[in-house]
Amino acid sequence: MKKISDIVNKRPIVGWVLFLFTVAAVYLLSLLGYSIAERKLEYKLTNQQKEPIARMETRSEEWKNNYPRQYERWQQTAEGDFASLEGGNVMIDMLERDPRLVVLWAGYGFSKDYNQGRGHFHTVDDIRNTLRTSPASTATCWTCKSPDVVRMMDKIGPEAFYSGKWVDFGSEMVNAIGCLDCHNPKTMELEVNRPALIEAFERQGIDVNKLPHQEKRTMVCAQCHVEYYFKGKGKYLTFPWDKGRDVEDVEEYYDEVGHVDWVHKISKAPMLKAQHPDYEIWEKGIHAQRGVSCADCHMPYRREGGVKFTDHHVQSPLANIANSCQVCHRESEETLRQNVFERQERVRELRLTSEDLLVKAHIEAGAAWEAGASDAEMKEVLQLIRHSQWRWDYVAASHGGSFHAPLESARILGSSIEKSQEARLLLSRILMKYNVKQPVPMPDISSKAKAQDYIGLDMKKIIEDKRKFLETLVPQWQREAEEKGLLDENSRKK
Numbered sequence: 309m310k311k312i313s314d315i316v317n318k319r320p321i322v323g324w325v326l327f328l329f330t331v332a333a334v335y336l337l338s339l340l341g342y343s344i345a346e347r348k349l350e351y352k353l354t355n356q357q358k359e360p361i362a363r364m365e366t367r368s369e370e371w372k373n374n375y376p377r378q379y380e381r382w383q384q385t386a387e388g389d390f391a392s393l394e395g396g397n398v399m400i401d402m403l404e405r406d407p408r409l410v411v412l413w414a415g416y417g418f419s420k421d422y423n424q425g426r427g428h429f430h431t432v433d434d435i436r437n438t439l440r441t442s443p444a445s446t447a448t449c450w451t452c453k454s455p456d457v458v459r460m461m462d463k464i465g466p467e468a469f470y471s472g473k474w475v476d477f478g479s480e481m482v483n484a485i486g487c488l489d490c491h492n493p494k495t496m497e498l499e500v501n502r503p504a505l506i507e508a509f510e511r512q513g514i515d516v517n518k519l520p521h522q523e524k525r526t527m528v529c530a531q532c533h534v535e536y537y538f539k540g541k542g543k544y545l546t547f548p549w550d551k552g553r554d555v556e557d558v559e560e561y562y563d564e565v566g567h568v569d570w571v572h573k574i575s576k577a578p579m580l581k582a583q584h585p586d587y588e589i590w591e592k593g594i595h596a597q598r599g600v601s602c603a604d605c606h607m608p609y610r611r612e613g614g615v616k617f618t619d620h621h622v623q624s625p626l627a628n629i630a631n632s633c634q635v636c637h638r639e640s641e642e643t644l645r646q647n648v649f650e651r652q653e654r655v656r657e658l659r660l661t662s663e664d665l666l667v668k669a670h671i672e673a674g675a676a677w678e679a680g681a682s683d684a685e686m687k688e689v690l691q692l693i694r695h696s697q698w699r700w701d702y703v704a705a706s707h708g709g710s711f712h713a714p715l716e717s718a719r720i721l722g723s724s725i726e727k728s729q730e731a732r733l734l735l736s737r738i739l740m741k742y743n744v745k746q747p748v749p750m751p752d753i754s755s756k757a758k759a760q761d762y763i764g765l766d767m768k769k770i771i772e773d774k775r776k777f778l779e780t781l782v783p784q785w786q787r788e789a790e791e792k793g794l795l796d797e798n799s800r801k802k
């Protein structure tokens with residue numbers, strides 16, 4: 309092989325070409341290096357605090373000057389302009405959409421009022437407005453609605469907080485879910501601050517705040533988007549995970565501690581209300597198994613100029629498929645959307661079947677009681693109804709669950725259907741024994757009003773009580789909060 313110097317000696321032009329090429333390469337490399345350094349510096353600068361934030365600063369407005377991009381996007385959670393097949397931020401009256409729910413929850417607050425969830429900006433308004441809360445409610449209800457909970461628990465401790473009344477903290481819980489719910493203001497690290505999640509993992513020997521970074525991008529959400537219950541007289545917020553996080557494990561836990569959310573008004577079954585096991589169902593899906601966190605889809609990265617930051621407009625990823633899904637998937641937006649809808653539609657088909665059977669089971673059980681059935685005869689039936697509805701609700705209340713883990717959702721609904729059919733089989737024998745004509749006639753529950761009338765709710769009075777509360781107590785809470793300096797008046801502006 310010839311030496312380069314020989315070639316250059318023979319043809320000097322080659323030497324010049326090599327020289328110029330080297331100069332160009334060095335120049336380009338230095339540009340790249342500079343750009344990287346600048347980006348890093350820019351990132352550092354944009355995330356550095358110009359003014360320190362107090363450790364328990366609950367007003368997100370006070371974080372704005374330091375982090376304008378995150379603040380601006382966070383504010384967008386006030387929007388109410390996106391509805392997909394099952395999700396979105398538009399307030400939808402779920403009882404009007406499906407009045408069967410009123411019968412399933414007869415005797416429980418959810419039969420009065422149940423809306424599809426909105427963005428985080430509305431949490432304080434929505435908990436005040438719902439017909440499910442009243443001055444008699446427990447303080448524990450505030451726990452997943454406001455960063456003021458973090459401040460209050462720091463001040464008086466979780467036990468004293470949980471055992472209080474809802475109204476005791478009306479003038480303290482005034483800021484919607486915000487920065488302090490997920491961040492330590494000193495370090496800006498993600499921080500889990502709700503005791504229930506910390507304690508549930510502690511019982512399994514895990515320090516949730518020491519988990520790897522990628523897992524914390526899920527854990528900040530799992531503070532609230534989970535199944536929970538109020539334990540004992542002190543209403544201590546507890547996650548029922550000690551036997552595991554499968555639907556059966558949680559059911560077994562509740563059965564063992566004898567937890568009953570309410571006794572069903574028609575069937576008298578000792579019922580469980582599933583909250584929103586979003587984290588637990590997500591865990592069973594392929595994305596969780598591949599390490600994709602809640603924030604990856606619901607808070608994807610966003611660019612403005614050269615700055616890359618986390619999109620704090622937490623919302624349905626279908627409103628933002630390009631950033632949420634297409635960073636990993638090459639399919640078109642339309643294909644990805646259809647992938648989601650197809651899974652949701654199939655799970656819904658099973659969910660509606662399950663719902664129909666449960667309505668029948670409650671009403672047939674009611675007929676059996678009327679005909680004179682005994683406690684002993686009904687015991688097994690009621691347990692089957694409890695378990696069937698628990699499983700139905702676990703899926704129905706898991707927002708996004710039919711996409712997060714479609715197979716697990718379908719599996720759970722399959723077992724719900726099996727249990728309500730089993731209950732109806734037993735009921736059919738009891739009804740026969742007491743000479744009740746079958747099929748038992750079903751009431752007209754074609755609208756929310758008709759269904760609420762059927763289960764004997766005095767909606768006029770309930771709505772009137774709420775109106776009074778909103779017109780008298782709430783303005784007083786707002787005034788007191790402003791006097792205490794807890795509320796930035798800008799925070800209520802959308």
Ligand code: HEC
Nearest residue numbers: 392395396529533586587590595601602605624626707708
């Ligand atoms: C792979 C992406 C992905 C991951 C990871 C993911 N989600 Fe979702 N999530 C979705 C999609 C898609 C929907 C359906 C949105 C719709 O129907 O408009 C959804 C729906 C939801 C909804 C209902 C939203 C609405 O608009 O009604 C909530 C709440 C939710 N997810 C919370 C979570 C939580 C909490 C986690 C983590 C434990 C998580 N998600 C993980 C993609 C994801």
Ligand code: HEC
Nearest residue numbers: 396397425426427430431434452528529532602606623624
């Ligand atoms: C402090 C409790 C809390 C935390 C922490 C929390 N959420 Fe929520 N989230 C809620 C509540 C409560 C609602 C319902 C608000 C309403 O309807 O007023 C909600 C609503 C939502 C919605 C529906 C909004 C829409 O526009 O469709 C999505 C999606 C969601 N949360 C995802 C997440 C994700 C992802 C995380 C973590 C990055 C998270 N949440 C952290 C309590 C919380």
Ligand code: HEC
Nearest residue numbers: 355368371375378379382486487489490525528603617618
């Ligand atoms: C529901 C939880 C949640 C809330 C509420 C929240 N953040 Fe974040 N924030 C996150 C997550 C998740 C990340 C990504 C962290 C990571 O992976 O490093 C993040 C990242 C950040 C970062 C680092 C830079 C970036 O954009 O990635 C800053 C700064 C920040 N948030 C500021 C804020 C401010 C200011 C608020 C209130 C207006 C706020 N956050 C509210 C969850 C939240």
Ligand code: HEC
Nearest residue numbers: 594595598600604605625632633635636637644645647648
């Ligand atoms: C951080 C990367 C990442 C993001 C973001 C992401 N996915 Fe995925 N997705 C995956 C991986 C990994 C798999 C598993 C496929 C594999 O391992 O071959 C998967 C699987 C899927 C599947 C097939 C699941 C099944 O039921 O078999 C669908 C559908 C899907 N994703 C849709 C979406 C949609 C819609 C979004 C946005 C809301 C999204 N993904 C966001 C990485 C991601």
